[in-house]
Amino acid sequence: MLATAHDEILRSTVRLARLSFSAAAASVFLYDPERDALVFEASSGVGEDQLVGVAIPADRGIAGWVANTGEPIVIRGVSDDARFNRDFAAGTGLLPDIIMATPVEHAGEVLGVLEVLDPQLDAIGDMAAIDLLTELANQSCAALSLLIADRRMHANRTEVDGPVAQLAALLDRADPAREAAVRDLITALVKLVG
Amino acid sequence: MRAFRFAHTSLGATIPVTAIPAPEPIGRDWAWGGATGRGVRVCIVDSGVDASHPLVGGHTTTYAVAEAEAGWTIEPDEAGDVAGHGTACAGIIRSLAPDCELTSIRVLARNLRGNGDALLTALEWAVEQGFPLVNVSLSTRREPLKERLHDLTDRAFFRGVTLVSAAHNSPVVSYPWRFPSVISVGSHEVEDGEYLESNPSPPVDFFALGVNVRVAWPGGGSKIVSGNSFATPHVVGLCARVLERHPEFRTPQLKHVLAAVSNNQVTTTDQAVGADVTAAPTGSRPC
Numbered sequence: 001m002l003a004t005a006h007d008e009i010l011r012s013t014v015r016l017a018r019l020s021f022s023a024a025a026a027s028v029f030l031y032d033p034e035r036d037a038l039v040f041e042a043s044s045g046v047g048e049d050q051l052v053g054v055a056i057p058a059d060r061g062i063a064g065w066v067a068n069t070g071e072p073i074v075i076r077g078v079s080d081d082a083r084f085n086r087d088f089a090a091g092t093g094l095l096p097d098i099i100m101a102t103p104v105e106h107a108g109e110v111l112g113v114l115e116v117l118d119p120q121l122d123a124i125g126d127m128a129a130i131d132l133l134t135e136l137a138n139q140s141c142a143a144l145s146l147l148i149a150d151r152r153m154h155a156n157r158t159e160v161d162g163p164v165a166q167l168a169a170l171l172d173r174a175d176p177a178r179e180a181a182v183r184d185l186i187t188a189l190v191k192l193v194g
Numbered sequence: 195m196r197a198f199r200f201a202h203t204s205l206g207a208t209i210p211v212t213a214i215p216a217p218e219p220i221g222r223d224w225a226w227g228g229a230t231g232r233g234v235r236v237c238i239v240d241s242g243v244d245a246s247h248p249l250v251g252g253h254t255t256t257y258a259v260a261e262a263e264a265g266w267t268i269e270p271d272e273a274g275d276v277a278g279h280g281t282a283c284a285g286i287i288r289s290l291a292p293d294c295e296l297t298s299i300r301v302l303a304r305n306l307r308g309n310g311d312a313l314l315t316a317l318e319w320a321v322e323q324g325f326p327l328v329n330v331s332l333s334t335r336r337e338p339l340k341e342r343l344h345d346l347t348d349r350a351f352f353r354g355v356t357l358v359s360a361a362h363n364s365p366v367v368s369y370p371w372r373f374p375s376v377i378s379v380g381s382h383e384v385e386d387g388e389y390l391e392s393n394p395s396p397p398v399d400f401f402a403l404g405v406n407v408r409v410a411w412p413g414g415g416s417k418i419v420s421g422n423s424f425a426t427p428h429v430v431g432l433c434a435r436v437l438e439r440h441p442e443f444r445t446p447q448l449k450h451v452l453a454a455v456s457n458n459q460v461t462t463t464d465q466a467v468g469a470d471v472t473a474a475p476t477g478s479r480p481c
Contacts, residue, residue, distance in 0.1 A: 071362065126420050
């Protein structure tokens with residue numbers, strides 16, 4: 001269920017990003033520290049989900065720059081960049097002219113990159129658009145971080161030999177006559193990890 | 195209506211000439227008249243540079259930060275620009291100081307956890323090499339690196355290495371641009387690469403052209419980009435001109451000269467006819 005929620009957040013994020021800017025497509029990459037790569041997690045629009053699962057080096061391209069620096073960016077005139085189009089069009093069939101990208105960040109740590117391809121920017125201007133996209137990324141990241149925290153808590157509770165299960169078993173076996181000691185233990189735990 | 199809204203951009207505030215300690219006006223002719231940056235060594239810490247681009251060309255040397263078992267090192271690099279950003283900055287510097295000597299250090303790291311170390315390694319090397327000017331169109335938000343970066347920028351300041359550093363495009367705290375030992379740069383949208391604003395409300399020191407800038411891009415073409423990243427090399431280019439004329443100048447002198455030749459100065463008379471300096475309490479969008 002948690003994996004589904006994770007995917008739902010990402011799918012909703014890219015769909016909202018695409019619709020917000022009447023864009024041809026939007027996509028999100030998340031950083032995979034085991035592969036040192038940005039992994040294409042979800043997309044909306046032209047070529048939807050054709051590249052899901054594809055990994056690109058985290059030190060290459062616009063996405064790599066945004067991931068390394070945490071800086072949002074808008075670049076116009078990409079359609080004449082043969083190197084970019086050859087790689088990207090091979091996967092999606094889309095030849096974008098404008099790329100807008102912003103980091104997906106939590107507590108100063110870049111977790112990935114949200115990109116919008118061919119956004120309609122004339123009505124609001126490039127940087128107002130960046131403001132909006134950055135907030136979309138922030139909202140998505142906040143939801144993802146809550147999900148990750150919830151997943152960690154859930155794992156702690158369900159793990160048979162985990163600390164939560166061990167503590168519950170201990171308290172279940174506790175002699176009712178030692179209730180005061182149990183309360184002292186809980187107070188001490190709250191102080192220690194609360 | 196303002197068409198751009200990223201952080202650390204000009205609000206059009208003016209600065210009174212009485213805030214600049216100069217008994218006589220300092221003109222651009224005196225500051226850099228006719229200079230092209232000849233002989234001035236400029237280091238670009240960025241994504242690499244496409245040295246074959248016609249708008250970059252000239253005297254350009256390229257290095258990259260590499261991660262080895264013993265730690266991070268600086269190695270000669272032939273990979274060029276892996277993202278485009280560094281070539282854009284190099285082209286802007288060349289447009290203002292065509293005869294300066296460019297050295298690029300590529301700092302993009304595949305391991306994102308290590309990119310702060312890559313930045314520090316590059317900056318330490320640039321300081322050791324004694325480049326009089328370093329273009330730093332990036333920053334880090336990692337608090338654990340703050341102290342090391344602070345010490346490093348102080349060392350640069352004392353050594354005569356001027357770090358020209360871009361303010362973040364988002365309203366966040368990042369480094370090194372917030373340290374007073376560097377020249378920090380935000381954006382204005384006046385379509386003039388030599389138009390410079392002095393900010394009466396730091397931490398951003400100056401605003402330069404950073405909106406809808408046509409820049410060189412790897413492969414020989416160009417793109418249109420916006421961001422404080424691209425305002426910064428405009429200031430570097432102007433500093434390179436100043437250093438050709440006044441090679442003994444260091445960071446404080448460069449800041450002073452840039453403020454003295456800035457385009458948003460007003461005299462007491464100007465204020466009396468409507469330029470209300472006191473009504474412009476902030477010179478940039480807040481961080």
